[in-house]
Amino acid sequence: MTSIIPARAGAFSAVLLAGVLALTACGGSAPASESSPAEDESSSLVPAAEGTTTYPLELETPWGTTELQKRPERIAAVTPSQDDAEILAALGATPIIASEWSTDVWLEDALAQEIPNRFSTGDSKFPVEQIAAADPDLIIVLGADLTDVYDKLSSVAPVLGTAEQGGSEQSVANDWEASITRIGEVLDLQKAAKNVLADEEQFYADFRAENPEFSTLTASYLVYYGEEGGLQYHSSIGSPAESVFERMGFAANPNAEEFSYRQEVSEELLSAVDADVILFSDNSDGAHAKITEQPLFQKLKAVQDDRLILIDNRAKEGTFVIDGEEYDGNLPWALARSGPLSSTWAVQQMAPALQAAVTG
Numbered sequence: 231m232t233s234i235i236p237a238r239a240g241a242f243s244a245v246l247l248a249g250v251l252a253l254t255a256c257g258g259s260a261p262a263s264e265s266s267p268a269e270d271e272s273s274s275l276v277p278a279a280e281g282t283t284t285y286p287l288e289l290e291t292p293w294g295t296t297e298l299q300k301r302p303e304r305i306a307a308v309t310p311s312q313d314d315a316e317i318l319a320a321l322g323a324t325p326i327i328a329s330e331w332s333t334d335v336w337l338e339d340a341l342a343q344e345i346p347n348r349f350s351t352g353d354s355k356f357p358v359e360q361i362a363a364a365d366p367d368l369i370i371v372l373g374a375d376l377t378d379v380y381d382k383l384s385s386v387a388p389v390l391g392t393a394e395q396g397g398s399e400q401s402v403a404n405d406w407e408a409s410i411t412r413i414g415e416v417l418d419l420q421k422a423a424k425n426v427l428a429d430e431e432q433f434y435a436d437f438r439a440e441n442p443e444f445s446t447l448t449a450s451y452l453v454y455y456g457e458e459g460g461l462q463y464h465s466s467i468g469s470p471a472e473s474v475f476e477r478m479g480f481a482a483n484p485n486a487e488e489f490s491y492r493q494e495v496s497e498e499l500l501s502a503v504d505a506d507v508i509l510f511s512d513n514s515d516g517a518h519a520k521i522t523e524q525p526l527f528q529k530l531k532a533v534q535d536d537r538l539i540l541i542d543n544r545a546k547e548g549t550f551v552i553d554g555e556e557y558d559g560n561l562p563w564a565l566a567r568s569g570p571l572s573s574t575w576a577v578q579q580m581a582p583a584l585q586a587a588v589t590g
Contacts, residue, residue: 293380302368456514470568
């Protein structure tokens with residue numbers, strides 16, 4: 231099994247990081263005035279307007295339409311997974327409130343400042359009272375069905391939603407480009423959104439140029455959740471992980487067509503998980519040997535060729551472990567998101583181990 235060393239400052243990350251820093255630098259504090267503390271706080275949460283969006287602006291969703299009277303400055307990012315907070319950070323903005331989900335390193339590093347307020351999801355995904363207390367002038371929610379809560383949220387502030395009625399979080403995670411484009415338009419940051427897209431595309435182009443050997447190889451991504459969740463296939467066609475592998479330059483894996491997203495791998499399908507390289511995340515508190523030591527698993531080509539990369543994920547502590555070495559962040563969570571910050575961060579973390587497995 232191959233070890234992995236995070237490469238947060240690698241050459242292939244320079245373009246993306248430069249773009250994010252440039253965008254973040256656009257947002258400064260308001261000059262001293264007689265404005266209230268709340269107004270001063272609001273003015274520092276978003277970069278300067280670009281002057282391309284015209285207000286009032288109608289925000290249409292499957293559940294209703296709200297009208298944004300002026301450019302928003304106090305944005306509630308209420309998606310529990312923080313996908314919307316990640317997009318805002320990539321644009322150089324900071325939400326006035328976001329979920330208390332354990333914010334990971336790719337978001338922490340990009341935020342211009344600390345998120346002022348956090349809400350607990352608890353029994354409800356969208357605690358309206360907590361959100362209202364932050365006094366937002368725009369509410370963003372990605373990939374969630376708002377049938378039961380839209381009227382309550384829209385009574386607090388205009389609502390920008392990007393899912394269809396009954397939509398899933400995964401569908402939005404796979405199309406973050408559409409989400410950042412729409413959010414950029416609503417925030418009068420259309421140029422900034424285009425720059426994020428261009429920087430991310432350049433990031434992957436540089437990576438492929440530096441790693442041409444990947445173009446002849448296939449990859450699979452597995453996550454083991456122990457007895458309860460079993461072994462699941464996470465790099466099916468159209469999944470976030472499959473998109474990342476493809477953009478890194480890996481060849482399409484024909485075996486991926488055998489599985490749906492996060493399908494549990496039965497013993498009969500175990501041979502179909504094979505690829506030139508297998509990335510295996512152990513989310514079972516160290517019980518991966520129940521899978522990796524099975525005779526059928528040991529017969530896989532990737533295992534035989536010593537191209538199995540094992541990640542001991544410790545989500546509660548916000549770290550992952552390879553060969554006894556502990557690193558900050560939740561790599562499997564990053565691979566599940568495919569956002570503008572999380573996916574490129576994941577590539578940086580995987581790159582050394584993948585390169586060692588391929589060339590070693």
